[in-house]
Every structure is written in structure tokens, then in C-alpha cells.
Amino acid sequence: MLDIACARACWDSFGARVVHLGENAIFRLDSGVIVRIARAGQFAAARREVSVARWMKAEGIPAVQVAEQEGQPVNVDGRAVTFWRELPPHTHGTPVQVAAALRRLHDARPPRDLDLGAVQPFVRLSERIDRAATLAESDRSWLGERLAELQRRWTGRPAGLPECVVHGDAWVGNVVSTQTGDVVFLDLERTSIGPPEWDLVHTAIKRSSFGWIGDSDYLSFVREYGHDVTKWAGFELFRDIREFRMTCMAVQVAAENVDAECQAAHRVECLQGKHGPRPWTGWTALP
Template identity: 60%
Template sequence: MSEIAEDALAEVLRNACLSAGFDPSDADLMRIGENAIYRLPGGIVVRISRPRQEVAASREVAVARWMEGAGVEAVRVAPGIEQPMDVDGRAVTFWRELPPHRRGTRVQAAEALRKLHRLAPPAGFDLAKVAPFVRLEGRIEGARFLPDDDRRWMREHLARLRERWEGLPNGLPWCVIHGDAWVGNVVVADDGRVILLDLERASIGPPEWDLVHTAIKLSSFGWITAEQYGEFCAVYGYDVTTWDGFELLRDIREFRMTTMAVQAGTTDPRWREQAGHRLACIRRGSGRPWPGWEALG
């Protein structure tokens, strides 16, 4: 992230905080990824989206409020603020800071997903259907550091995935899903509560979409053992790899993860080697589990 980009984010933060009645002078930048996240004194966290993401931010706020009313442990919206705010084309939202916590485990993620997937959809607003290909075109077009051949292949691969999605086999009944259910979006408070994070991709969709996150950690990357994956399946009560649609969701997830690395490499050259490695793996297609995939951060 360049100093110019950070300065622009700081200006968005300042304007949003002043509008909401907060003092931004002591804001602490926690991280910059899909969103820029700042901590304010007094237990408030500010999320600044990438440009033109107000619809996703609005949905995340609505989902968080619905989950709070339904008794689901998840991140909580800061009360008394009309949000999201649109500041210079970016959606800004305000959240309560999490209590002292630690990262969740795969088993805890499985239990949280099992409970979420059993909920009746919200009645107070329309929770859209899952959007498996959201933002992918923009990530590809923005990756000017990639050779033209790579970007051409990515466009063609995206078209093939879209076509395959139209023939998604029947599986478990569609329900409320988290939409980005990797274990990093689950934390455990010191009092034992398991809390869901990052709700902007919550939607109505196949529960398998949430489950495939953990499955590919074994089958695609070898990040977990077969025993660890078995524990996840035992708690949730289902093994997504036995479903006819698994390979399609696996391929989409692998591609999404590759475009995330491409997006990171667009603004930070340190991630360009990782982006190229991921792209080479999915272009090859065979040889799973693939070594060398590193977490972005």
C-alpha cells in the first residue's frame, strides 16, 4: 500500500469520524486488506471499503443487526449511527470492538456454521443469493503487472466457471450462509463465546459453499491433516468432498484465492510472486495438494 493510498484512506477516516461524532486523531490502523480497518479509542472499529462497495456494506450492517436480534454471536454494529456512510465513493461502517479473544479452531467454526445454517432467513430484509464471482472481473482487469496471456486465460477460466455454475448439482437445502467461512473469520472470546466475523458475503446459498473452505485446506493445499478435516466433518455432520458439486466449488474457491493474491500484488509488489505461483497451479490443474500457497497478510 503506497503512502498516497494511505493518506487518502486517512482523509476518508477523518471525514467519516467527524460526521459520526468521533475524534480520529488517535486512530490506529489495524490492517489493510479487502477493507482498511482502524481502531478508535473507546472500543470502536472503523471499516473502510474499496470503492463502490456500498451495497455489500449495507448488507453487512443489516445482517449484523439481524444476527444480534436472532441471538447469533457475531460482530456488532456500533449503535446510534446511520450507516454505511459514503465518503469519497467508499463505504464506511462503525463496529463495536471485539472483547479479548483468540482465533477459533476448525471444530468451533464447524459448530458455528452448523448453527447458522439452521436459521430461518431474515424476514425484515432481502438477503440476496450467493454471488460466487463478485469482484473477480475487476481484480483481473486491475492486474496490469500480469502478462496479457495470463489475464486472457483468467478471463476465459472465469467464463468456464460461470458456465459450470449454471449446472450446479443439487445438494443440501439452500440456507443462510456466511459466504467467507474460513477459520480466520471465527474467534473465541475469553468468556467462551464463538463469534463470527466479516459478514459482508452473508447470503442465501448452498451450505456447501461455506464448507468447501475447510475441505480445500486438505485437498488443495495440504494445510491440515486428514484427521483434522475428519474432526470438522464430524462436528458439522457432513463431508462436502462426497458431493458431486465439490470440484466445482473447489475450483471457484481456488480461483477466488488466486485473484485475491493478484489484487494484493496490484498494490504491493511483494505479493506478485505468490500471485504468479497460484496462477501457475490453477492453470496446470493437476498435482494437488499444491505446495507453496502462503497466507496473504
């Protein structure tokens, strides 16, 4: 599939190396181009992601850049393949850097010629639960009921800040700091129109749900952005959805990688209240 896609896009695939195999399969070409192969059925999302990257570039918002050629994404056997410029060496963004990047994105005028659509907080969650082969049927049933509850709560969510362009998945792995001093957005497939709190809650739960950052780091984030999402009436709902999304991702990975089974089970148990109140310990990166 990689060879076919590269040939169609006029890139040489000889010597390509695997960067990551997960939600997407990612490869690096010798030319410094990054090739991203999406799961089946994600062609529209990939096409929109390419358009979002071009819009961000035009707006001066630092983001991963498309390797410019016509015809992106390439369709190979129903899977979308996109080509990107490799970033210089980079690390996860700090809370202050993430806040500044989000402030810049949220202040941008939405594109006029690109329909970003509304944020979709529950996209693909049902499918992930259905594929949770490592979980007991009772746990899958519980996740399904929890999903329905969150969907009901979402329809009645309280008003917050004015809606704007949101990244949609603004955890620090997707907001990175390069050696050249730029703070760059990655993985733009969830960029849409929605409440800015949807982006802000990612950093908030690093403190309140998992204890990954301390009070001082979170307060620096709040000062830089200018708003504390934890003081908003809808925070618990957005927190619960984010935790649920993280758990559903883990159960999907566990169905394909035995090394993730314990992590997936632990996350489900935390949501079920079996490990006491937040902040929970034991939530670790997926293999």
C-alpha cells in the same frame, strides 16, 4: 476521510491507529471502536452488512457487533464507512469450532424483513483480473477463460443440501474464537442465501488443496457439522471456484504490493497445472 466519517458519526478520531490496509482500510479508535472504510462502490454491500450484523445479534448468533448509532454506513466521497465494536483478543477458529458455528448459522430461519439475495460466487473477479498488472497478458487471458468456464459450470451445478443463510466467506480468519469462549463471525458482507456447501468447502480445501489441516481435523469438522462436502457431486466445482477466488485476490494485492507478486504468480501456475496435483505447497498468507 477517517476524520470526516468519525465527525459525522460523532466519534472522536484523535489517536486512531491503523489495524489493516487491504480490501478494506481498518482503524481502531481510542474508544475501542473499529472503523472500516470500504473500497469505492461498496455502499450497498456495507449497508447490508450492518443489517446482517443486527439480524445475527437478534438471533443469538455470535458475530461482530455494530457500534450502534443511526445512519450507518456513512458515505464519504463514495466510500462506505462503518463502525464496529472491538472484539476481545481472539484467534482463528479450529475446524470443530467453525463447524459448530456454521451449523448454527445454517439452521437459523432466514430474516423476513431483510433481502439477503442469492450467493454471488463471481463477484468482482473480472475487475480483479483486469487490474492484474503484474501478470503477463497470456495469464490474464487464461484467467478470463477460466472464469467463463466456472460460470458455465455454476449454472449447471448439481443439487445439494437445502439452501439457507450462508456466511459466504467462511475461512478461519472470519470465524474466530475469543478469550471469552465465543466463536464469532466476522466480515459479513457476503452473507446471503445459498447452498451450505459454499461455506463447507472452505475447510475441505484446507485439507485437499493445500494440506493445511490433516485428516483427523477434517473428520472432526465433518462429525461436528454432520455432512462431508467432499462426497458431494458438486465438490470439485465449489473447490475450483474457491481456489480461483483466492488466486484473484492475490493478483489484486500484487498489483498494489510488490511483496505479493511471487505468491500471485505461484497461485496462477498451480491452477494452470504447473505444480502437479493437489495438495499444492507454497500457498501462504498475503502481505
